[in-house]
Amino acid sequence: AQSVTQLDSQVPVFEEAPVELRCNYSSSVSVYLFWYVQYPNQGLQLLLKYLSGSTLVESINGFEAEFNKSQTSFHLRKPSVHISDTAEYFCAVSRTGFQKLVFGTGTRLLVSP
């Protein structure tokens, strides 16, 4: 069975500072990895995904994540955050060939001026 660990429940940062949200997964088989973002009182939006190929994936709003198979990690980074990035971020994993997404417990990113 797959599992996802997001060690940081909350990450406070100042605007324009860099941020890293950590995600580690556990699986004995190949997996796909995702980051979803949930703004207050909204649904989840897909931020970025790793399916295969380049281990570094990027989103259109400046986030990037790197798949590290040896460390079983998929950390999310942004070099300079904005107030509007304040949200809950969920890391998720699915087993190749299966549709079930297994989510981590989420990390709340709080960006202050």
Place this chain on the structure above:
Amino acid sequence: DTAVSQTPKYLVTQMGNDKSIKCEQNLGHDTMYWYKQDSKKFLKIMFSYNNKELIINETVPNRFSPKSPDKAHLNLHINSLELGDSAVYFCASSLREAHEQYFGPGTRLTVT
């Protein structure tokens, strides 16, 4: 241009009642899901349907019954509601071979 929509957005009801939540997607996807997000924001899959066929059924009480009349719709009926059913329920959809799932805005169910 709503991709995945859910109704109602909010649902407040008393213990013991029966209620339904509806989900529709206009993305042309063939697979739909129900997830439950608890008060600690933990998300867990409940059900998945592919082409109207149930393919994932996690350990959910049988008071919960999903129904998929066609590929674009997946409804969730809940009988004899309990306090512990209070949560946000998200519908999602995908193409079976595409892996990424698209979520609806959620339905906040409050059982009093």
